Amino acid sequence: MKITVVGVGSMGGAIIKGLASSSADEVSGLNPTNPRVSRLADYLHFKLFTTASEVVEYQPDVVILTTPANITVAVAKELDGLQPNTIIISAAAGVRQYELKAVLPNNPVVTIIPNTPVAVNAGTIGLALSADVTGATRDNIIYVLNQLGDIITVSEDQLDIVGVIGGCGPAFIDIFMDAMSDAAVKHGLDRQTAYQLIASMVKGTGALAYDTEKSPSALRDEVTSPAGTTIKGVEVLEKHGFRFSVIDAVNKANGED
Numbered sequence: 001m002k003i004t005v006v007g008v009g010s011m012g013g014a015i016i017k018g019l020a021s022s023s024a025d026e027v028s029g030l031n032p033t034n035p036r037v038s039r040l041a042d043y044l045h046f047k048l049f050t051t052a053s054e055v056v057e058y059q060p061d062v063v064i065l066t067t068p069a070n071i072t073v074a075v076a077k078e079l080d081g082l083q084p085n086t087i088i089i090s091a092a093a094g095v096r097q098y099e100l101k102a103v104l105p106n107n108p109v110v111t112i113i114p115n116t117p118v119a120v121n122a123g124t125i126g127l128a129l130s131a132d133v134t135g136a137t138r139d140n141i142i143y144v145l146n147q148l149g150d151i152i153t154v155s156e157d158q159l160d161i162v163g164v165i166g167g168c169g170p171a172f173i174d175i176f177m178d179a180m181s182d183a184a185v186k187h188g189l190d191r192q193t194a195y196q197l198i199a200s201m202v203k204g205t206g207a208l209a210y211d212t213e214k215s216p217s218a219l220r221d222e223v224t225s226p227a228g229t230t231i232k233g234v235e236v237l238e239k240h241g242f243r244f245s246v247i248d249a250v251n252k253a254n255g256e257d
């Protein structure tokens with residue numbers, strides 16, 4: 001399958017890395033001339049276009065839109081010569097299917113919110129299908145996204161909150177990990193050992209929750225030994241409003257004033 005990623009920035013680059021490492025497909029990118037992107041194309045060996053008309057001429061089977069959200073509809077409009085069965089997968093946060101359908105009326109359109117771990121095929125991808133996406137088209141979308149990580153299928157009106165948790169979530173976890181590494185350094189660990197320790201701990205915590213399907217509170221209870229060390233730390237997190245900070249970060253990222 002020919003897959004073209006339009007907009008090779010943080011997200012587009014992560015998707016290309018994920019597809020390049022696992023895919024038997026022909027992956028390409030479109031980005032205005034930019035040395036950073038040229039270097040990535042050389043490194044990962046993908047075909048790089050610099051104009052929409054080159055992509056139209058190339059006739060990919062799947063186009064993944066990862067351009068800045070505010071220009072994504074205009075970028076999609078430039079692709080209006082694509083063959084009608086080219087699947088459009090938009091990753092632009094907040095851009096609705098009807099807006100893309102208005103400029104590409106003949107193409108199947110779905111919206112996703114992926115996250116940067118797609119680069120290592122461990123992504124979380126919120127997917128909103130549309131009513132006209134069925135059969136082989138739907139199967140091809142699932143085939144492409146499955147290579148990048150877990151697919152969470154939701155209705156389009158749920159995609160914003162799925163995007164905040166799954167898409168913004170890695171940044172929130174990164175801040176937590178960075179703070180933990182400062183604490184580890186304060187208590188004598190070197191920075192590299194701290195990073196390795198924390199990344200492993202977060203990976204394992206996620207894997208345990210995922211595999212056992214236990215609730216986070218049940219898993220926390222298994223760690224907090226009576227009169228032990230963990231509960232002392234939990235008390236401090238509660239005292240400083242850690243939970244409220246997390247809930248309110250999600251509120252604000254989801255557009256609440």
Ligand SMILES: NC(=O)C1=CN([C@@H]2O[C@H](COP(=O)(O)OP(=O)(O)OC[C@H]3O[C@@H](n4cnc5c(N)ncnc54)[C@H](OP(=O)(O)O)[C@@H]3O)[C@@H](O)[C@H]2O)C=CC1
Nearest residue numbers: 007008009010011031034066067068069091092093114167
């Ligand atoms: N970052 C993330 O974790 C996530 C991002 N998204 C979505 O992905 C999209 C991109 O975000 P992100 O990667 O963070 O942003 P970036 O700014 O890192 O990437 C945007 C890319 O688009 C390129 N670009 C600009 N104009 C055009 C154009 N006309 N045609 C083709 N490419 C163009 C830019 O090129 P140049 O730099 O050369 O100007 C840049 O490489 C957004 O819509 C965002 O909502 C969704 C989920 C998660």
Ligand SMILES: O=C(O)[C@@H]1CCC=N1
Nearest residue numbers: 093113163164167168
């Ligand atoms: O910050 C953003 O707007 C994008 C969407 C989800 C994650 N990053």
